[in-house]
Amino acid sequence: MNTSTRIVIPKTVTRGEVIEIKTLIKHPMETGYRRDHRGQVIPRHIVKRFVAIYNGTEVFSADLTQGVAANPYLAFSTVAEESGEIVFEWIDDLGDTHTEKVEITVS
Amino acid sequence: MTQGHRSLRALAVVLALLAILGFSTASRADRAKAADQIIPESLQLDERRSGTSFLSPALRAQQSDEGANPGMLWVETGEKLWSTPPGASGNSCASCHGEARTSMMGVAAHYPAVDKSSGKLMNLELRINECRTERQGAEPFAYESNELLGLTAFIAYQSRGLPISVDVSGPAASYLEAGRKFFTTRQGQLNLACTQCHDENWGRKLRGDTISQGHPTGFPIYRLEWQSLGSLHRRLRACSLGVRAEVLDYGSPEYLALELYLAWRARGMLIETPAIRR
Numbered sequence: 031m032n033t034s035t036r037i038v039i040p041k042t043v044t045r046g047e048v049i050e051i052k053t054l055i056k057h058p059m060e061t062g063y064r065r066d067h068r069g070q071v072i073p074r075h076i077v078k079r080f081v082a083i084y085n086g087t088e089v090f091s092a093d094l095t096q097g098v099a100a101n102p103y104l105a106f107s108t109v110a111e112e113s114g115e116i117v118f119e120w121i122d123d124l125g126d127t128h129t130e131k132v133e134i135t136v137s
Numbered sequence: 138m139t140q141g142h143r144s145l146r147a148l149a150v151v152l153a154l155l156a157i158l159g160f161s162t163a164s165r166a167d168r169a170k171a172a173d174q175i176i177p178e179s180l181q182l183d184e185r186r187s188g189t190s191f192l193s194p195a196l197r198a199q200q201s202d203e204g205a206n207p208g209m210l211w212v213e214t215g216e217k218l219w220s221t222p223p224g225a226s227g228n229s230c231a232s233c234h235g236e237a238r239t240s241m242m243g244v245a246a247h248y249p250a251v252d253k254s255s256g257k258l259m260n261l262e263l264r265i266n267e268c269r270t271e272r273q274g275a276e277p278f279a280y281e282s283n284e285l286l287g288l289t290a291f292i293a294y295q296s297r298g299l300p301i302s303v304d305v306s307g308p309a310a311s312y313l314e315a316g317r318k319f320f321t322t323r324q325g326q327l328n329l330a331c332t333q334c335h336d337e338n339w340g341r342k343l344r345g346d347t348i349s350q351g352h353p354t355g356f357p358i359y360r361l362e363w364q365s366l367g368s369l370h371r372r373l374r375a376c377s378l379g380v381r382a383e384v385l386d387y388g389s390p391e392y393l394a395l396e397l398y399l400a401w402r403a404r405g406m407l408i409e410t411p412a413i414r415r
Binding site for chain 1: 202203
């Protein structure tokens, strides 16, 4: 998926702290219900699933539908247990996946 | 109610009837002239309010949170373009202007401005494209493209929190006057001037929404109706369509003059790019 994303995690994190992670992805979230000016159906194109994996463990996932607005904003909390990597995946219904990796340092 | 009050009220009714009759028989030009005379020039400075103040608390919070504001996606697009050489010259924006955080701080607050060499009024979008064609040897971006919106948003973002302050002296004065005229002249099938909604009836309801004062503090804006970032001229086109007037081109002289008038009308108000609007 050729798109842009934005992920915000706290800069300084202490062990055991509950942190909020905010994500945004630029995506049309086309419903599949609309028609263009020629009357042709505009094919559905939505992000179907979002997953966040923290050091190999899935900590958050969401199933999105055509009821979700464009450029979906998803925020969730997790417990900061150790330093490592959080992998974010957005999977759309054309089979494309967009992956972002963010390092997290827990002190 | 006293006799005096009653006769005053009768007089008011007669005057209102006369006004209606007068309006219905007058020619369109006469009506426009009359509108020019009865319409006040501007809001009082201290009663001005940014469009943000008409948003729900949730949307206001989303606008000020850079992790949740979807307009920031375009700001990031612009940040990447800033340091990418686009054309034959091999120069990126950063090659000449350096770090945008310092070099572009406050720049957007002074636009639109009259170009010294050509004498033409230019907004930020046209200036970016001029830089591309004249200095970078690149093709201009299409007006409402993601790239131009991104760069415009990125540059305007460097002025977030700074007061709008456009130069309306010298060669800019005639553009300001043209913009003021556009703002106060009735147009379209609904025969409405901008000022009738945004100076006289702001805060009241127009269908499901509250009429704002029309200050251009947050452009390019992320408009929920568009599900995307959009320029001031896109917003103006929607206004033109709304009063069933001619929808003018992006970057047209009329909209540029209006943009200058709007910026002058919002002088001293703080830039909020990328703002969220309904």
